[in-house]
Amino acid sequence: MDLGIAGRRVAVAGASAGLGLATARALAAEGAHVVIGARSAERLEQAAASIDGDVTAVVGDVGTPAGATEWARAAAEALGGVDIVVPNAGGPPAGTFASTDLDAYEPALELNLLSVVAMCKELVPAMQATGWGRVVAITSMSVRQPIPDLILSNTARAGATGFLKTLALEVAADGVTVNSVLPGSHDTDRIRTLYRGDTRAAATDIPVGHLGRPDDFGAVVAFLCSDQARFITGAAVPVDGGAVRGLL
Numbered sequence: 001m002d003l004g005i006a007g008r009r010v011a012v013a014g015a016s017a018g019l020g021l022a023t024a025r026a027l028a029a030e031g032a033h034v035v036i037g038a039r040s041a042e043r044l045e046q047a048a049a050s051i052d053g054d055v056t057a058v059v060g061d062v063g064t065p066a067g068a069t070e071w072a073r074a075a076a077e078a079l080g081g082v083d084i085v086v087p088n089a090g091g092p093p094a095g096t097f098a099s100t101d102l103d104a105y106e107p108a109l110e111l112n113l114l115s116v117v118a119m120c121k122e123l124v125p126a127m128q129a130t131g132w133g134r135v136v137a138i139t140s141m142s143v144r145q146p147i148p149d150l151i152l153s154n155t156a157r158a159g160a161t162g163f164l165k166t167l168a169l170e171v172a173a174d175g176v177t178v179n180s181v182l183p184g185s186h187d188t189d190r191i192r193t194l195y196r197g198d199t200r201a202a203a204t205d206i207p208v209g210h211l212g213r214p215d216d217f218g219a220v221v222a223f224l225c226s227d228q229a230r231f232i233t234g235a236a237v238p239v240d241g242g243a244v245r246g247l248l
Contacts, residue, residue, distance in 0.1 A: 004227030005084070006031030011075035013062045013119065014088035016043040018188040019138055019217050021050070023086055026218030027225065028053030032084070035075040037062065062089050063111045068118035082123045083130075084225050087116040088138040092152040100151055112139075112156035117163055120178075124171060133176035134225045137164055141182045141240045144248075161236055168234035177233035179224050184240025186212035207242035 010027050014020040016038035024047075028034045033054045038044045039061045048057040056078050060071025068087075076082045092108035116137055127133025139157045140147070146154040161180060168178035185191055185202055191211060195202040203210050220239050223229055238244050 001228070003030050003222060003225070005222070005225055008032045008083040008225075009079040009081055010034045010084040010086070010225070011037070011072060011079070011082045011119075011123070012086040012088065013037045013060075013068075013071065013115075014090065014138070015086075016040060016047045018190060019183055019186060019214055020086070020088045021047050022214035022218035023088075023138070023221045024055065024218075025051050025053075026215070026222040027084070027086075028055055030222055032225075033079055035078050035082075037071050037075065039063075062087075062115045062119065063107075065110060065114045065118040068115035069122050072119045072122040076123060076126070081126060081130075083127065083132060084134040084136070085119055085123050086136050086138065086221060087119045089115055091140070091150070092156065094149045095151055096149055097151055104152060105155070108152035108156045109159065112153060113159040113163065116160045120163075120167060124167070124176060127176045128171055128174040131175040133171075133174075134229075135164070135167070135176070135178040136221050136224045137180040138221070139180045139182055139236070141184045141238055141244050143180075143182060143236060144238060144244045144246055165234050165236075172233050177224075177230065179229075179232060179235045179237060181217070181221055181224065182236055182238045182240065182244075183217060184212060184238070184243040186214050186217055188214060203241075205243060206240070210241070212239060212241055 010032045012024045015024045015036035044057040062068040142154045143161045
């Protein structure tokens with residue numbers, strides 16, 4: 001199916017590996033012009049070399065609002081504008097309520113909430129002006145079902161979801177859709193490292209019985225960026241193999 005995004009200009013943050021990289025590959029495969037971002041120039045160049053299509057590496061740290069703004073602005077300069085942005089960043093340190101100090105919350109909120117706000121503030125107004133745009137943020141299934149020992153991530157990503165839903169309502173009439181994708185456990189280097197390569201153990205609590213495939217995840221994001229997804233906005237779409245047990 002032709003998604004209708006060939007020639008669109010796309011900025012994907014956190015794209016040197018994992019789900020961000022898979023998303024960039026999916027969008028490039030659709031003929032989009034893609035900028036990928038990450039902190040490490042070396043890893044980013046390796047990632048760019050692995051993508052078939054029109055891809056440009058722009059180094060940046062989106063872990064703070066200032067860094068996220070700077071990277072989004074650089075991506076827009078590299079592309080001559082941005083039609084689609086995929087906010088994405090790694091998670092903050094693990095911890096519980098008892099083990100997490102108060103001063104740990106501010107950097108977590110900057111990383112997983114305020115960076116999303118900053119990228120949108122920088123790029124969405126131009127989408128509104130042209131009458132077409134897509135925001136698809138990569139968050140976590142934890143916004144539906146908090147994950148034990150990840151209180152910082154649970155808190156920050158839930159806040160990002162509230163922001164994205166509100167933004168979606170405000171810009172819908174301008175032709176801009178705003179959605180998020182909520183990944184569960186996928187077969188990435190991070191998961192393999194955490195489980196020492198034992199993907200069966202990593203999939204124990206997933207009803208479908210296996211880890212998600214990053215390329216499949218990227219395809220979901222690409223669809224939400226498509227012309228066919230024009231009537232989907234304000235959604236938080238789980239891609240978790242049924243791991244979230246709630247009805248909504």
